[in-house]
Amino acid sequence: MDRLMNKSSEIDKVWNEVTSKISLTKDIYLGTSTSSSSTATTQQQQYIKSNRIVECTYKTSPLTSVISKVDQVDIKELEISDFLLHWYIDNIKIYFNNHLCREFWEYFGGLGKVDGLLLKSTIDYDDKYNTHFINAIEVFNKKKKKIKKTIKPISILNDDDDDDEEEEEMEEEEEMEEEIEEDEQHGDLSQMERSQTSMIEMSFMNESFTDINTKEIAFINLCIKLNKLNFIIISEDIFTTILLSKITENIEKKCKDVFDKYLLKSIIKWADNIIFKWLSIILLRDGQDSTDFRARGQDVFEQWRNRMEFSIYDNFSQQRISQLFDMIVQFPDSTPALEDLAVCYQKIPIQKSLIASLVRQFKARLLHPGANTNDIITQFISTIQAMKLIDPTCFVVDAVGHPIRTYLSQREDTIRSIISSCTDEESDIYADFCQVDQDTDHTTATKGDHICDGDIDVYIDDYADQDQGQDQQSSKTKKKKQWQPATKESHPTLQIQKYKDTITSLVNIYDSTDLFVNEYRLMLSQRLYAMTNYDDIDKEIRNVELLKLRFGEHSLQSCEIMIKDIQDSKRLNQQISKQFKQSNFSSLILSNLFWPTFNKNEEFNYPQNILDQMENFNKEYQKIKAPRKLEYHKHMGFVELDIEINGNITTLTVSPIHASIICLFESKEILTLEEISNELKMKSDLVKRKIIYWINQQILIEFERGVYKIVTSDKDKDDDDDQEEGFGQTDSGTTQAGEEEDVDSSANKEKEEEQWNVVENFVIGMLTNFKSMPIDRMHNMLTMFNPDVYTSSMTDLKQFLTRLQNQDKIELSSGEYKIKK
Amino acid sequence: MAQKTDSHSVTKRLQSELMGLMMAGITGISAFPNSDNIFNWVGTIQGASGTVYENLEYKMSLQFPTDYPFKPPVVKFETACFHPNVDVQGNICLDILKDKWTPVYNVRTLLLSIQSLLGEPNNESPLNSYAASIWDNQVEYKKVLLKKYQEATGRTITDTSSTSNTTSTPSITV
Numbered sequence: 001m002d003r004l005m006n007k008s009s010e011i012d013k014v015w016n017e018v019t020s021k022i023s024l025t026k027d028i029y030l031g032t033s034t035s036s037s038s039t040a041t042t043q044q045q046q047y048i049k050s051n052r053i054v055e056c057t058y059k060t061s062p063l064t065s066v067i068s069k070v071d072q073v074d075i076k077e078l079e080i081s082d083f084l085l086h087w088y089i090d091n092i093k094i095y096f097n098n099h100l101c102r103e104f105w106e107y108f109g110g111l112g113k114v115d116g117l118l119l120k121s122t123i124d125y126d127d128k129y130n131t132h133f134i135n136a137i138e139v140f141n142k143k144k145k146k147i148k149k150t151i152k153p154i155s156i157l158n159d160d161d162d163d164d165e166e167e168e169e170m171e172e173e174e175e176m177e178e179e180i181e182e183d184e185q186h187g188d189l190s191q192m193e194r195s196q197t198s199m200i201e202m203s204f205m206n207e208s209f210t211d212i213n214t215k216e217i218a219f220i221n222l223c224i225k226l227n228k229l230n231f232i233i234i235s236e237d238i239f240t241t242i243l244l245s246k247i248t249e250n251i252e253k254k255c256k257d258v259f260d261k262y263l264l265k266s267i268i269k270w271a272d273n274i275i276f277k278w279l280s281i282i283l284l285r286d287g288q289d290s291t292d293f294r295a296r297g298q299d300v301f302e303q304w305r306n307r308m309e310f311s312i313y314d315n316f317s318q319q320r321i322s323q324l325f326d327m328i329v330q331f332p333d334s335t336p337a338l339e340d341l342a343v344c345y346q347k348i349p350i351q352k353s354l355i356a357s358l359v360r361q362f363k364a365r366l367l368h369p370g371a372n373t374n375d376i377i378t379q380f381i382s383t384i385q386a387m388k389l390i391d392p393t394c395f396v397v398d399a400v401g402h403p404i405r406t407y408l409s410q411r412e413d414t415i416r417s418i419i420s421s422c423t424d425e426e427s428d429i430y431a432d433f434c435q436v437d438q439d440t441d442h443t444t445a446t447k448g449d450h451i452c453d454g455d456i457d458v459y460i461d462d463y464a465d466q467d468q469g470q471d472q473q474s475s476k477t478k479k480k481k482q483w484q485p486a487t488k489e490s491h492p493t494l495q496i497q498k499y500k501d502t503i504t505s506l507v508n509i510y511d512s513t514d515l516f517v518n519e520y521r522l523m524l525s526q527r528l529y530a531m532t533n534y535d536d537i538d539k540e541i542r543n544v545e546l547l548k549l550r551f552g553e554h555s556l557q558s559c560e561i562m563i564k565d566i567q568d569s570k571r572l573n574q575q576i577s578k579q580f581k582q583s584n585f586s587s588l589i590l591s592n593l594f595w596p597t598f599n600k601n602e603e604f605n606y607p608q609n610i611l612d613q614m615e616n617f618n619k620e621y622q623k624i625k626a627p628r629k630l631e632y633h634k635h636m637g638f639v640e641l642d643i644e645i646n647g648n649i650t651t652l653t654v655s656p657i658h659a660s661i662i663c664l665f666e667s668k669e670i671l672t673l674e675e676i677s678n679e680l681k682m683k684s685d686l687v688k689r690k691i692i693y694w695i696n697q698q699i700l701i702e703f704e705r706g707v708y709k710i711v712t713s714d715k716d717k718d719d720d721d722d723q724e725e726g727f728g729q730t731d732s733g734t735t736q737a738g739e740e741e742d743v744d745s746s747a748n749k750e751k752e753e754e755q756w757n758v759v760e761n762f763v764i765g766m767l768t769n770f771k772s773m774p775i776d777r778m779h780n781m782l783t784m785f786n787p788d789v790y791t792s793s794m795t796d797l798k799q800f801l802t803r804l805q806n807q808d809k810i811e812l813s814s815g816e817y818k819i820k821k
Numbered sequence: 822m823a824q825k826t827d828s829h830s831v832t833k834r835l836q837s838e839l840m841g842l843m844m845a846g847i848t849g850i851s852a853f854p855n856s857d858n859i860f861n862w863v864g865t866i867q868g869a870s871g872t873v874y875e876n877l878e879y880k881m882s883l884q885f886p887t888d889y890p891f892k893p894p895v896v897k898f899e900t901a902c903f904h905p906n907v908d909v910q911g912n913i914c915l916d917i918l919k920d921k922w923t924p925v926y927n928v929r930t931l932l933l934s935i936q937s938l939l940g941e942p943n944n945e946s947p948l949n950s951y952a953a954s955i956w957d958n959q960v961e962y963k964k965v966l967l968k969k970y971q972e973a974t975g976r977t978i979t980d981t982s983s984t985s986n987t988t989s990t991p992s993i994t995v
Contacts, residue, residue, distance in 0.1 A: 758840070758844065761846060762843050764843075764851075768865050769851055769852060769853040769880075781854070784857060785859060786839070
């Protein structure tokens with residue numbers, strides 16, 4: 001650039017030569033450029049000069065001579081055209097900013113009246129369209145080559161927008177002359193155009209021109225003129241970009257966060273009224289005088305229209321897809337939006353972007369540890385239903401649902417959440433759970449088939465149509481050519497089956513239904529234990545029956561037996577208690593094989609009188625059910641207690657272990673920790689933990705360290721209160737938490753111990769079979785074959801192996817472990 | 822696809838069998854996947870006490886087919902085993918390894934069956950007719966067995982019961 005600047009004088013010289021040689025009608029160019037020097041910078045002048053040169057090179061027949069002149073002064077043609085381009089671009093930018101964009105939207109804002117907002121928004125258009133313009137210019141830049149070829153027509157335009165009126169006039173004349181040279185008819189038109197242009201210029205500048213009709217005519221004329229100059233076709237990209245940005249903006253404004261209305265139609269209507277109308281005005285009107293032009297305009301119009309239509313669908317669907325996650329959250333309120341998207345899905349290929357975007361959104365917003373499992377499940381269900389609206393073949397459902405399913409299957413509490421929501425009468429899923437089943441009650445198998453049939457029909461129909469069409473053409477080869485291997489999408493049966501209904505899709509998260517059934521069994525057992533009122537059992541029976549319809553009789557056999565156990569126990573209790581007249585003792589008799597295994601808990605004994613009752617019960621049971629006998633799980637169950645202290649009766653439902661402790665205080669008011677633990681044959685630390693419950697209930701107080709006493713008087717109670725108020729407040733808090741924490745840590749400890757027990761067995765097993773092994777191999781094997789239990793590090797394993805060594809179970813020699821014989 | 826899930830479920834099954842076997846803690850039988858392939862296991866069987874195989878330890882190889890448990894695993898003795906129903910290659914003639922196999926069997930029951938086969942051979946259909954022929958003479962059998970075992974493992978089994986037996990037998994005959 002600098003070099004060019006330095007050469008300015010030389011260019012002047014060349015310019016003079018050129019102008020004289022080709023004998024231009026007007027020598028005015030140089031004159032104007034110097035006269036405008038007061039306003040324009042020298043660089044602009046330079047541009048203008050170089051502009052002339054190139055213009056001349058295009059105009060003149062002895063091109064070579066000019067180029068050779070240019071070469072002399074060491075300026076490559078390319079460089080000049082580059083400058084030219086910059087200049088054009090700058091000018092076009094200004095032009096658009098000042099006039100076209102603004103007027104364009106102002107015009108349509110007024111004319112269309114569909115979007116009244118547009119008119120108002122023009123107040124701050126300057127900035128807004130500037131940014132659009134940068135986009136436009138970028139596109140323009142890419143098209144440099146094309147522009148280079150068509151420099152001439154554009155040059156007229158850049159004169160249009162030039163501030164210098166004088167120069168404009170000159171240019172117009174120049175243009176006119178050229179036109180005349182080319183085509184005399186057009187020359188007349190261009191004269192007309194000139195006057196029109198100045199009128200438009202005025203209307204652009206003068207805000208008092210509020211009459212929309214005048215503006216309309218002015219604008220239309222401008223458009224026609226532009227088109228005549230071939231400008232619209234050339235700068236198609238710019239127009240497209242502007243139109244697109246307008247479309248995007250409109251879609252964004254209309255659709256953002258609005259999911260409960262059908263908007264696609266109104267957008268298409270808007271496009272018809274505004275975008276296409278404009279297109280038809282500028283592209284179709286100009287050719288009125290010549291059929292050739294008209295045909296061309298028609299072609300171009302159709303082309304643009306199609307592209308714009310596609311862009312509208314594309315933009316719309318992109319907008320929708322970007323908010324798909326929220327739409328799913330609001331499902332089913334967002335059904336209209338989804339149905340709009342479904343229309344797009346049919347029209348344009350958005351499947352891939354839809355899936356990719358949704359999966360990305362899920363990953364970012366749903367599938368992370370912060371999300372509640374229940375929420376994920378709800379979202380998963382909504383996703384399935386929503387995606388089914390878009391794609392009934394369930395291909396999308398499968399693709400989108402897959403990451404969620406994988407994630408859910410990794411969560412520990414998924415099954416539990418699913419089952420609890422299935423059986424929770426208030427949840428939505430419960431309704432599905434019952435309803436679908438009731439539907440399937442009579443036609444379990446046929447229902448599923450129906451769904452599939454319906455959807456497959458669509459496919460078959462499509463295929464049949466194709467067939468027919470091809471038959472008409474009766475070209476078998478064509479048919480063969482058109483054959484394509486069946487894609488995953490063309491076999492929807494599997495997917496549809498998989499997402500037949502909510503429950504099925506939830507159950508399908510897991511590979512087998514066994515896990516599901518097992519978890520249900522576990523939860524059922526817990527509910528049954530806790531059941532005080534046997535009437536509730538009807539509900540459980542109903543649930544089991546519902547589940548049976550889904551998973552088959554066999555898999556729920558144990559659940560049935562569990563329920564039967566409860567019912568049997570009820571009968572048996574009545575029978576036995578009649579005999580003994582002890583109405584306050586009842587037991588649940590559970591079939592060992594069919595109930596989930598119970599956690600082994602701390603050993604302890606009941607107080608003697610209860611033990612006696614249990615013994616009696618057992619004897620009676622053995623009489624009734626001959627070969628069977630009872631094995632009591634003492635820590636299970638619950639006790640209803642009435643505690644009477646000084647005439648105040650407190651009714652509590654507590655665990656047997658708590659009850660056993662308090663029963664001891666029946667006969668004695670003060671007991672030491674040791675006495676309690678001896679009496680109940682339980683560990684003293686367990687007693688200590690459990691007794692905290694009674695202290696918190698204000699029934700016992702720790703009289704001295706390790707000595708407990710019943711709170712008999714209010715005074716004691718008050719003392720206790722005082723204590724709490726004084727310094728015991730935090731203390732009681734910690735003790736209360738203390739029990740839970742202890743339980744937690746002991747549970748953890750147990751779990752860990754169990755884990756190491758498994759590891760020990762594996763280590764012994766490995767060493768039996770492999771004689772000797774180094775630690776890293778053992779670690780690898782354990783990780784590989786026992787991933788569920790073994791989660792320790794090599795260091796932990798090393799420690800553990802050392803422990804085994806100390807127990808003389810294994811030995812270490814030369815880096816390898818062996819079983820010690 | 823179907824095959825993939827299948828092999829997955831087989832892996833699952835074998836893993837749970839391994840867990841079961843390890844946790845059962847049955848003395849005398851054991852097995853563990855060899856290297857990183859869960860379809861290929863190494864087994865160990867010790868002769869049951871009270872049989873001639875007492876104190877003898879045999880290594881086995883177990884090859885699980887991909888359609889396990891619908892097909893039985895291929896089980897072979899890796900340590901040469903002198904037994905009427907085991908041939909020189911270590912192949913075992915046992916009905917549950919062939920046509921009597923059902924998916925309810927597992928590694929544990931299989932190894933237990935082989936362990937009991939050691940003590941109670943089926944002499945009706947021997948693979949090793951020599952072993953079958955001398956089975957009735959337990960003293961002779963044990964002598965040959967120990968010799969063969971020593972050849973195979975290089976380990977000498979100094980069996981006190983066998984020496985006492987051999988000494989006591991002549992005294993009876995005398």
